[in-house]
Amino acid sequence: MSIPLAEIVDSHAIVQVLWVSAAAGIGLSLVYSLAIACAARAGQQRRGGSAGAALAWSLASGVCGLLCAAAVVFGVLIMLSK
């Protein structure tokens, strides 16, 4: 008697691992890179004398940084949930 592979493998868990890994890995890479890019632009604007634009880029960088921190905390909380 043979058992189909689909019944042996917990496909729901595998699919969950696939999309969570992709979303977390690629998402964090993107958002953190945006935080760096915004911080670098803020520095450029500050040196160019545009205080308003520098503040806006700094805020955008801060929001991206906070999003990353929130994602990490959320991930750890999920791990802690039994």
Added chain:
Amino acid sequence: MDADLLLYLVVGVALAFDFTNGFHDTANVVATSISTRALPPRVAIAIAAILNFVGAFLSLKVAATIASGIVSPGAVTLTVIFAGLVGAIVWNLVTWWLGLPSSSSHALIGGVVGAVLVSHGFHAVIGEGLLGKVIVPALIAPLLAFVVAGIGIIVAYRAVGRQRPGPVTRGFRLGQVISGGLLALAHGTNDAQKTMGIITLALVAHGELSATNPEVPTWVVVGSASAIALGTYSGGWRIIRTMGSRIIRMDAAQGFVAQTAGAAVILAATHAGFPLSTTHVINGAVMGSGAAKRLSAVRWGVAGNIAIAWVLTLPAAGLTGAAVYGFASIFGSGSTGPLIVAVLLIAGLIGLSVARVRQAANAASAANAATAAPTPEVMA
């Protein structure tokens, strides 16, 4: 008394295995942070050791899989677990001697399955669990890490665009402190749980825990966490001495993305209760971040060796575990057989160490002789 002695022996060997797991895997966890100079080596290793310890407390799902999802807990004896552990250690030593990058996790599972097959036959191995919870996830995870890191680095390069390299590099180095920490946390949670699962199996076999729904005792969690953290810390000092030559060169963005992708895959799989090879996942992520930038940046020969070791480890460790069980069983079901095997293992370890030291001394004297010998130009 005899069974108690055997239990102490199994717990001792399991913790020693956990220590060597941390010792071996330090390089995987801290290499990218150190190579991109995100962290000084001593700081990187200390953080990795602490977070490996903390990570072991995050989840117990992998331990549950090892304890009840791969082999039938009721069919497992202390001698079987001992044989499985020794099988894994022997296979790890063989691959270390041959220079093959092997997975301690696959060796451990292979060793236990091999010993169970010999002792109780096929019906004691949960085939669905072995295939669905170990083999398929282990095949998917490194590829997933490769793809996630590959896409991640393309996205990261696009996002930072043509910004000045100085602030960008500093930013990614700062990010690596966090992503490296996450990777150490992920490593601690997945790898330490395998030892927890094995010790839990031993406690079930000894009759201290129920076979139907075994719960991991707190002292097992603390012991396994401490062993892997101590191993990570000890392994680090060896790495500091060999730094600079063996680590793949990568920029800070690649390091950040590889660590983030590796941590994401390991943590997601851990939450699903899949015991992965963290070594293969981290290697997959590092290769993915390198290949996306330039295909030739990846050492495809090393990748081939990893693939060979991946295919060989489960059956080879299984055969070793089976052979150790067969040998130990000659002396009966008590602790005599395992004690003899333990003495032989220690003697083998000493022999290997002496041979390694001699080999290194011969190589050093040959190198000294080569530098001392006059070159043809000097002779002329």
